[in-house]
Amino acid sequence: MDWTGVGISLLKAFLVFFGVVNTVPVLVWAERRGSAFIQHRLGPNRVNIGGFTLLGLVQPLADVVKFVWKEDYVPAHANRAFYVLAPVLLLVPAAMTFAVIPFADDIVVAGRQITMQVADLNIGILYVFALASLSVYGIVLAGWASNNKYSLLGGIRSSAQMISYELALGLSVVGILMIYGSVQLDDIVHGQGEHLFGFLPKWGVVTQPLAFILFLAAVFAESNRLPFDLPEAENELVVGYHTEYSAMKFAIFFMAEYMAMVTGAMLIVTLFFGGWQIPWVESAELQAAVGAIPAALLQLGSFSAKLLFFLWLFIWVRWTLPRFRYDQLMRLGWKMILPLALANVFVTGLVLYFT
Amino acid sequence: MSGVAIAFWVLAAVAVVTSLLVITSRNPVASVLYLVITFFCLAGLFVTLHSHFLAAIQVLVYAGAIMVLFLFVVMLLNLGTPQWFDVAGTPVKFAALVLGVGFVGALVAAGVGDFEPGASGPAAGVDPDVLGSTEAIASALYSAYYLPFLVTALLLLVAMVGAVVLARRER
Numbered sequence: 001m002d003w004t005g006v007g008i009s010l011l012k013a014f015l016v017f018f019g020v021v022n023t024v025p026v027l028v029w030a031e032r033r034g035s036a037f038i039q040h041r042l043g044p045n046r047v048n049i050g051g052f053t054l055l056g057l058v059q060p061l062a063d064v065v066k067f068v069w070k071e072d073y074v075p076a077h078a079n080r081a082f083y084v085l086a087p088v089l090l091l092v093p094a095a096m097t098f099a100v101i102p103f104a105d106d107i108v109v110a111g112r113q114i115t116m117q118v119a120d121l122n123i124g125i126l127y128v129f130a131l132a133s134l135s136v137y138g139i140v141l142a143g144w145a146s147n148n149k150y151s152l153l154g155g156i157r158s159s160a161q162m163i164s165y166e167l168a169l170g171l172s173v174v175g176i177l178m179i180y181g182s183v184q185l186d187d188i189v190h191g192q193g194e195h196l197f198g199f200l201p202k203w204g205v206v207t208q209p210l211a212f213i214l215f216l217a218a219v220f221a222e223s224n225r226l227p228f229d230l231p232e233a234e235n236e237l238v239v240g241y242h243t244e245y246s247a248m249k250f251a252i253f254f255m256a257e258y259m260a261m262v263t264g265a266m267l268i269v270t271l272f273f274g275g276w277q278i279p280w281v282e283s284a285e286l287q288a289a290v291g292a293i294p295a296a297l298l299q300l301g302s303f304s305a306k307l308l309f310f311l312w313l314f315i316w317v318r319w320t321l322p323r324f325r326y327d328q329l330m331r332l333g334w335k336m337i338l339p340l341a342l343a344n345v346f347v348t349g350l351v352l353y354f355t
Numbered sequence: 356m357s358g359v360a361i362a363f364w365v366l367a368a369v370a371v372v373t374s375l376l377v378i379t380s381r382n383p384v385a386s387v388l389y390l391v392i393t394f395f396c397l398a399g400l401f402v403t404l405h406s407h408f409l410a411a412i413q414v415l416v417y418a419g420a421i422m423v424l425f426l427f428v429v430m431l432l433n434l435g436t437p438q439w440f441d442v443a444g445t446p447v448k449f450a451a452l453v454l455g456v457g458f459v460g461a462l463v464a465a466g467v468g469d470f471e472p473g474a475s476g477p478a479a480g481v482d483p484d485v486l487g488s489t490e491a492i493a494s495a496l497y498s499a500y501y502l503p504f505l506v507t508a509l510l511l512l513v514a515m516v517g518a519v520v521l522a523r524r525e526r
Contacts, residue, residue: 082384122488126411133419137391140423144384144430152430159427163420183489 004112013118016098024258025060027311032056034315070247075146078244082145087245087252090138093131094259100127101266102186104276104299105283107292116276116296117186124184125177128267129170132222135260136162139224139241142253146244154240157230157326164333165221165228171341172214175348176204176271189275193283201279204272210344212272214337219264221333224257226318230326265310269303276303359403363472366403370396383429387422394418403472406487 029044033056036043044056052058074083104116121127136159143155177183180191194202205212221228232240242253269275276299278286287295324332369392376389394417401410485491496504 123411130414
């Protein structure tokens, strides 16, 4: 058995998971700072270590302490088994999705080719969609098991919303798959390294601008973020499906939401913004110029910079736009995004056929 | 035992146990979730057969979409109290037992006991990595089987139009 290969795979899995999990508290901090900045408020300015608030970065630490020590309360009428199971069902798919995202180009170290993604599956993007379609169970079960009418309404809303927007999510990507001729994310990223007319990077957003807009809307709906956070609309449903949850169980819902955000942003970057590609720099030339490992780190930096921009976009949108009404959400999904995505597939097919 | 055989027996055992739990558990929500686990095991079995695309579709469509709708309906109806359509009478149970034993008997008679998972791979000259890939299935669907594929698509379209007509509000 190839133990070095197994070791490298385990290391990659650990590093990716570690990175993503630690993005969550940073994102929570960015969300607090961002909301304060956008809405002209104060933001986290009280929690401090010896007088230093570190721009509010101590706040996530205080949050964690609070989550761990709070009473873990299960309502008397809740269905206990499902109540406990629900957060787990939400977190597990959210934590598994990152396995197929490529973070840098393949490198060759000591004669061994190392792919910079945890698992190079030949079904690629389908794996992401399959897992994303499972995350709805956690929300629905949480709503049902809490035995609270607001929670139930939130759960039911989310199941309808997520199924509706999954279609939009899948269909808007079809154009990309047609242009780059693969469902594997690393092939799609490689395809985006070429240039159009000699200077324009052949990124997905250039070749498929409409698909990008539709995908962006669907990602917002899938991750239950404003302006599509109907499952937890606090002025109608208290906070929807996680009304009855407290302590670490609530924290897990919180984490899963932020991880879904990271997944969405990673998919946007990978499919539409060239993934780890650095514009106008050929991957092979870069590796020849600075060596394999520094090249991979530079590409990881490129990926992270794009990722951080889209994570900021999520926060920016949340604190800028008002929430949709539920019927508007459904109308947008089924009567606008879905037909436009179908038309996009048709036009892409025509263009590919005649060129 | 090879890795494929171990995977097969584990997945098959879990699939059989959970599908029994689907029909025996009292809570309909639990039934739905057990069925989701069964579908997962089926997807795992597809992976052992090199059908990665089919496995992903199994999870995406059955576990991820259809069962969510089932769960949705079960939760809204709030089942749990006995209904007139519950099939729990003694004659029904007896008939189910006879049919079940007969089915297992038929399987054994057909030689299921000699089955060895992973013993026969894909036909000679077929690359197992290509066999069930997205490309292979797509090229088969859109060339050799394009007519059945189109007919299925048309059938689904008819069903969809029918559903829309039925669900439309009277004006």
